[in-house]
Amino acid sequence: MIxxxxxxKVYDGVPAVDAVTMTAESxxxxxxxxxxxxxxxxxxxxxxxxxxxxSGEVRINGESTLATKPHLLRRRIGYAIQGHGLxxxxxxxRNIGAVPRLLNWPKDRIQARVDELLTLFSMxxxxxxxxxxxxxxxxxxxxxxxxxxxxxxxxxxxxxxxFGALDPIIRARAQDDLRRIQRALGSTIMLVTHDMEEAIRxxxxxxxxxxxxxxxxGTPAEIVANPATPFVADMIGDVxxxxxxxxxxxxxxxxxxxxxxxxxxxxEGNLRDALSACLWTGRTAVPVERDGAIVGRVTLDAIRSRxxxxx
Amino acid sequence: xxxxxxxxxCAVSPxxxxxxxxxxxxxxxxxxxxxxxxxxxxxGVPAWAVAAPALTLPGVLAVVIGLGLGLAADWPRLRFGxxxxxxxxxxxxxxxxAPALLHxxxxxxxxxxxxxxxxxxxxxxxxxxxxxxxxxxxxRTRGALLAxxxxxxxxxxxxxxxxxxxxxxxxxxxxxxxxxxxLRHLALAFGSLAMxxxxxxxxxxxCHRNPKLRxxxxxxxxxxxxxxxxxxxxxxxxxxxxxxxxxxxxxAIGIAGIGFAPAFxxxxxxxxxxxxxxxxxxxxxxxxxxxxxxxGMGMTPGQRLLRVELPLGLPVLxxxxxxxxxxxxxxxxxxxxIGGGGFGTFVFxxxxxxxxxxxxxxxxxxxxxxxxxxIVMDILVDLTRPKAARIA
Numbered sequence: 021m022i023x024x025x026x027x028x029k030v031y032d033g034v035p036a037v038d039a040v041t042m043t044a045e046s047x048x049x050x051x052x053x054x055x056x057x058x059x060x061x062x063x064x065x066x067x068x069x070x071x072x073x074x075s076g077e078v079r080i081n082g083e084s085t086l087a088t089k090p091h092l093l094r095r096r097i098g099y100a101i102q103g104h105g106l107x108x109x110x111x112x113x114r115n116i117g118a119v120p121r122l123l124n125w126p127k128d129r130i131q132a133r134v135d136e137l138l139t140l141f142s143m144x145x146x147x148x149x150x151x152x153x154x155x156x157x158x159x160x161x162x163x164x165x166x167x168x169x170x171x172x173x174x175x176x177x178x179x180x181x182x183f184g185a186l187d188p189i190i191r192a193r194a195q196d197d198l199r200r201i202q203r204a205l206g207s208t209i210m211l212v213t214h215d216m217e218e219a220i221r222x223x224x225x226x227x228x229x230x231x232x233x234x235x236x237x238g239t240p241a242e243i244v245a246n247p248a249t250p251f252v253a254d255m256i257g258d259v260x261x262x263x264x265x266x267x268x269x270x271x272x273x274x275x276x277x278x279x280x281x282x283x284x285x286x287x288e289g290n291l292r293d294a295l296s297a298c299l300w301t302g303r304t305a306v307p308v309e310r311d312g313a314i315v316g317r318v319t320l321d322a323i324r325s326r327x328x329x330x331x
Numbered sequence: 332x333x334x335x336x337x338x339x340x341c342a343v344s345p346x347x348x349x350x351x352x353x354x355x356x357x358x359x360x361x362x363x364x365x366x367x368x369x370x371x372x373x374x375g376v377p378a379w380a381v382a383a384p385a386l387t388l389p390g391v392l393a394v395v396i397g398l399g400l401g402l403a404a405d406w407p408r409l410r411f412g413x414x415x416x417x418x419x420x421x422x423x424x425x426x427x428x429a430p431a432l433l434h435x436x437x438x439x440x441x442x443x444x445x446x447x448x449x450x451x452x453x454x455x456x457x458x459x460x461x462x463x464x465x466x467x468x469x470x471r472t473r474g475a476l477l478a479x480x481x482x483x484x485x486x487x488x489x490x491x492x493x494x495x496x497x498x499x500x501x502x503x504x505x506x507x508x509x510x511x512x513x514l515r516h517l518a519l520a521f522g523s524l525a526m527x528x529x530x531x532x533x534x535x536x537x538c539h540r541n542p543k544l545r546x547x548x549x550x551x552x553x554x555x556x557x558x559x560x561x562x563x564x565x566x567x568x569x570x571x572x573x574x575x576x577x578x579x580x581x582x583a584i585g586i587a588g589i590g591f592a593p594a595f596x597x598x599x600x601x602x603x604x605x606x607x608x609x610x611x612x613x614x615x616x617x618x619x620x621x622x623x624x625x626x627g628m629g630m631t632p633g634q635r636l637l638r639v640e641l642p643l644g645l646p647v648l649x650x651x652x653x654x655x656x657x658x659x660x661x662x663x664x665x666x667x668x669i670g671g672g673g674f675g676t677f678v679f680x681x682x683x684x685x686x687x688x689x690x691x692x693x694x695x696x697x698x699x700x701x702x703x704x705x706i707v708m709d710i711l712v713d714l715t716r717p718k719a720a721r722i723a
Contacts, residue, residue, distance in 0.1 A: 051422030
C-alpha cells in the first residue's frame with residue numbers, strides 16, 4: 021500500500037504540489053492525470069525522492085520513504101520514463117539487468133530474470149538479448165524500458181508518460197501489454213499521463229491533478245459519471261462522456277437472451293465497441309459469444325440505457 | 332564523387348585531375364639540389380637529370396602513371412595503388428639521385444631534396460588521403476596500414492639507401508644528440524599530456540557537475556590559450572626563475588627559469604582547455620533520458636559517472652587528448668629556444684647557422700611524430716565508440 025500524506029513541494033514560494041493526500045492499494049494501477057504544470061510529474065518524482073518534498077511524507081507498505089537513503093530507496097522502486105532512457109552503449113540484457121546488478125544479484129539469476137522478462141514482453145530472448153537499443157523499434161525500446169523497471173521485482177513501479185513517444189497503434193498495444201503484465205505479476209503501478217483516455221483505459225483508480233492540487237480521486241467510472249469540478253469535466257470532454265462511460269462497461273454486464281444477426285462480439289468487449297458495431301452494420305442488436313459459443317445478444321436499447329446520465 | 336551508373340566506367344575524379352596537373356608542374360621544378368657545402372644555396376636539378384636517364388626514367392614514369400591512376404573516380408583502390416606507386420617512384424629517384432649527384436662534386440658537397448620533391452611527396456599523399464576517405468577502412472585496417480608504412484620507412488632508413496642525403500648526414504654527425512632530443516621531445520609532449528589529463532579530467536568532471544565552476548574555469552583556460560606560445564615561454568622564465576631562487580629545494584628538483592620545467596609547464600597550461608572542455612562536452616553527450624533513468628534506478632553519482640557518462644563520453648574525451656597531443660608535439664619545438672631540449676634544438680641551431688638540412692632534421696621527425704600520434708589517437712577514438720553508434 022502506498023500512502024501519500026499531505027505531501028507538498030514549493031518552488032520559490034509557489035507550491036507545485038499542494039498538500040496532496042491519497043492512498044493506492046497494492047496490486048493496482050493508479051493513474052495521475054493532469055495538464056502540464058499540474059504538478060503530476062513532481063508528485064510522482066517525490067515518491068522515489070528524485071524531488072525532495074518540502075513537507076509531508078510517503079509511506080510504502082507502512083515505511084516512510086524518508087527512512088532510507090534516496091539511492092537505496094530508488095533501487096526498490098521501478099522507474100520508467102518517456103523516451104525509455106535506455107543506456108545506448110549497453111545491450112538489451114545489460115539494460116534490463118541494470119538494477120539487479122546494482123543489488124549484486126548473482127550473474128545466473130540476472131540472466132534468468134532477463135530472459136523471463138523478455139519472454140513476458142513477447143520478445144524472443146535469443147534474438148533480442150544481445151542487441152543494442154539503437155537496433156530496436158520504438159515499441160521494442162519502450163518495452164525494454166518497462167522490463168528494466170520491473171527487473172528487480174520492485175515494491176512499486178513509477179511510470180512518467182511511459183507511452184508518450186509512441187504512435188497511437190503501438191501505444192494501444194503497449195497499454196494492453198502493461199495491463200496484462202500488471203495482472204500477471206500483481207505489480208503496484210503509479211503512472212502519470214496527460215491523456216484522460218489512457219487514464220480511463222489503464223487505471224483502477226484515477227487521480228486528477230490541477231494547479232498542484234488533487235481535485236478528484238476515484239474509479240474511472242466515478243470520474244466519468246460525476247466529475248468533481250468543471251476542470252475534470254473538461255479533461256473528460258463533455259461530448260465524449262457517454263462514450264467513455266460505455267467503454268468502462270463490459271458487454272457481459274448487459275447481455276440478454278435472444279438472437280441477433282451478423283458477426284458476434286466477445287463477452288469481454290465493452291459497450292463502446294458494441295455500439296460501434298451496431299451503428300456500423302445498421303443492426304439493432306449484436307450476438308455475444310464467449311469461448312466460441314453464442315451466449316446471447318446485446319441490444320441498442322440496452323446500450324442506450326447505460327449511456328444516459330444517471331444523475 | 333560521381334556514382335551515376337551510366338557514366339561510371341569513364342568517370343574522372345576532379346581532385347585526381349587537379350593532382351595530376353599539379354604533379355606534372357612539380358615535375359618541371361628542381362627535384363634535388365647539389366651544393367658545395369652545407370651552408371651555401373645549391374643548384375637545382377630536375378627529376379629526369381638526377382642520375383643517368385636509364386635510372387631516372389622508371390622513377391619518373393612511376394610518378395606520372397601513379398598520378399594518372401589517381402583519375403579513376405570509381406575505383407578508390409586503384410587511386411590508392413597509384414599513390415603508392417607514385418611514392419615508390421619518388422623514393423627510387425631519391426635513392427638513385429643522391430649518390431649520382433654527389434659523385435665528383437667535392438668532399439663537402441651536399442645533396443638535398445628540393446621544392447619539386449616536396450611538392451611531389453605531398454600530392455600522392457593527398458591522393459591517398461582522398462582514396463582512404465572514400466574507402467573508409469575500419470580502425471584495425473588503418474592500424475595495419477600505419478604499421479606497414481612505418482615499417483617500410485624504418486627499413487629504408489636502416490638500409491642506408493638514403494644515407495648520402497644531406498639531412499641524414501646531419502643526423503650521422505649527431506646520432507646521440509638526436510636520440511636525446513627524441514626522448515626529450517617525447518617526454519615533453521607525452522609528459523605534459525599526462526599531467527594535463529591528471530588535472531584536466533577531474534577539473535572537467537567538477538565543471539560538468541557545477542555550472543558555476545564551469546563559468547569561471549573555462550574562460551580562464553580560454554584566456555591562457557590565447558597567449559602566444561613564445562610569450563608564454565617568455566613569461567615562464569621570470570616566474571619559474573623566481574620560484575627556483577626563492578623556494579628551498581625547488582632548484583634541486585629542476586625548477587629554473589630556463590630548461591625543461593618552464594617548457595613543460597607552458598605545455599600543460601596550453602593543454603588544459605582542450606582536455607577540460609572536451610571532458611565537459613563528453614560528459615554532457617550522454618542522453619538526458621539515460622541520466623534521468625540512471626538516477627531513477629538508484630545509481631550513485633559515482634556509478635552514474637563510471638557506468639553511463641564516461642563510457643558514452645569517452646570518444647569526445649579522447650578527441651580532446653588527441654588535440655592536445657598533436658598540439659604539444661608541435662609546440663614542444665619552441666622549447667628548444669629556452670633550453671628545454673627536444674627536436675626544437677636542431678631547428679633553432681639550423682636557423683642560426685642557416686643550415687636548412689639541420690632545420691629539417693628537427694622538423695621532419697616532429698611532423699612524423701604528430702602525424703603518427705594523430706592517426707593512432709583517431710583509431711583509439713573509433714575503437715571506443717559504442718558499438719551501437721558504429722552500426723547506426
